[in-house]
Amino acid sequence: MKKLFSLLFIALLPFINVQAQDAPAQSPVQWNIKSVKKTDKSYDLVVDLTIKDGWHVYATELVEDGVAAIALKWDNENITKEGETKGAQAGKNLQDPIFNKQVNAYTGTVQVTQTINIANKIPAEIKVTLTGFAASAPDQFLPIEETKTVALEGGVDVSKNPENIIKLETIDLKNPVLKEGDESFDHESLFTIFLLGFVGGLIALLTPCVFPMIPVTVSFFTNRSKTRGQAIRNGVLYGLFILLIYALASGPFHLLDNVQPEIFNNIATNAWMNIFFFVVFIIFAISFFGYFELTLPASIAGKADSKSSTGSISGIFFMALTLVIVSFSCTGVILGSLLAGKASAGPWALTAGMSGFGVALGLPFALFAMFPNWLKSLPKSGGWLDTVKKVLAFVEVALAFKFLSNADLVEHWGILKREVFIGIWILTALGLGAYLFGWLKLPHDHSGAKISPVRKVLGVLAFAFAIYLVPGVTQSKYANLKLLSGFPPPLSYSVYGKNNVHGKGIEPKILNSYHKALQLSKEQNKPILIDFTGWACVNCRKMEEQVWPDPAVSEIINDKYILVSLYVDDRKKLPEDQRFIYKYADGREKEINTVGDKWSTFQAENFNQVTQPLYVALDGEGKLLTYPVGYTPDINEYKEWLEAGIKAYNKTKSETAAK
Known part of the structure; x- marks a missing residue:
């Protein structure tokens, strides 16, 4: 029974995600790590283990029981291990109370080493996770999974790269050049x-x-x-x-x-x-x-x-x-x-x-x-409640694909492009109309049952909605379904390709790098418009499909700003040599591994906001021109804010020229 319980526990570990650092006082294993440089591309990771009295750590794998030996791992494709994790001295053979047999294990104080080879640039530090299992009499059995940071001699601090700078010292949220916008706007009240x-x-x-x-x-x-x-x-x-x-x-x-x-x-x-x-x-x-x-x-x-x-x-x-x-x-x-x-x-x-x-x-x-x-x-309970329930079922099917679309967008799987999504909604709307008119029979429906006028009206509305959706699967100028902005994938996420923007007039010109926007701002003498957005952000799509296409708005953005859209939910992995560990002022650390990690941290650290959309106007030196604004569906209000940013930029240029 103990063995069965242990195997079940091991099988569930990936889902439990226990981390020893959350409760170090309870861990039977304490450890420190350092690195020793061997060659330009090779290091030894040396770990000193202190194992609590009465406990042991498995030194070799128990294949039949599915128990892994103590080892080191990391999440970096450029780093490969050379050989296995080795102890400075051999493990002891002792009787294990969990599996009731002789095992090879470490006790007391021991040092283990893992040699690694690094393919490309040497990072200044890496995160290493110690894994394995610890056991003691009579029946205590715990996983080991704790992560620590180790410095590498001669490594390059990627976070110092200009493209990876997170905290901008030039930002003063309380004192923009012009006090336009909303100092304490709420994304949604x-x-x-x-x-x-x-x-x-x-x-x-x-x-x-x-x-x-x-x-x-x-x-x-x-x-x-x-x-x-x-x-x-x-x-x-x-x-x-x-x-x-x-x-x-x-x-x-x-x-x-x-x-x-x-x-x-x-x-x-x-x-x-x-x-x-x-x-x-x-x-x-x-x-x-x-x-x-x-x-x-x-x-x-x-x-x-x-x-x-x-x-x-x-x-x-x-x-x-x-x-x-x-x-x-x-x-x-x-x-x-x-x-x-x-x-x-x-x-x-x-x-x-x-x-x-x-x-x-x-x-x-x-x-x-x-x-x-x-x-x-x-009204008395009756068949109408069953109708309500089944109408909700069709609505749930439509909403379900919105969630699948969110996953598809942030991971860039490409399985639910805009036209496919809208096609599913068309079929759902047709199915709802057919049900309401009694043509589609579902469980507990009775043949020959009278269809009420209310059902017929709702059925007509369902068919009308399906007709409204049809242009959305085409490349016509009517494909931008403004009533649904935010629910389908963006117009550029199309089976017809990225240029399927139908008069949007902005998206093909968007940058996705703040560093590049900063360079262009200086070269072209234009302010920067940062668009903090998200693939799964409904209000972002509404702004892009209802406000940005307005001629007055698109003209200002295209002609007078350098537009950079930063996706905070993008799960695309950064290149290995661009990943780094960001350190907050209070000592906390965060691994920057994806595009979304980078820009969500950039937004939170500089503008104290984590919701989208967020629009920020900066000059070429990174100075805040106006207060940032969020979702602004009023075209005139958004246009006035854009114009205020231009006015503030011209003011900074005049002041600089006067000095």
């Missing part, structure tokens, strides 16, 4: 996000999991309460507890608020996270279509329900918790899209969105408890 959550909650109310609960729950309060006042109090408490549960559910995200600020953007644009949401949405959609019933384990709902009858206030709380749990199959997808869509805006945005959701879900229970006669005006 918390109130707006609250309203989005509120709308999501209203939609959830119409689902079969929630709607039938309204009259049942309110009747329970009115029948069990001795007075109308008590019924109102209980109903209001019930609604408040629903709000509280959803608001508190965002609590774990606040625990991440002390780490690197761009972590929320990394979560929202992570390819595997988006694929996870894609799969979840598809599963929920299939369930909503009626092919199977998706519910949480009965034991979870049962435990909450069993406590709903105990006490007064506590009983009402558990009734609210029961509703939240049992309605999850309907509310989960709506809530999931809110979480995924707003994760990049930070923890308070999630709290605002989930609070709005909780208010919308809890408000009817409080209102109907106050005015029980309103219950008579509610």
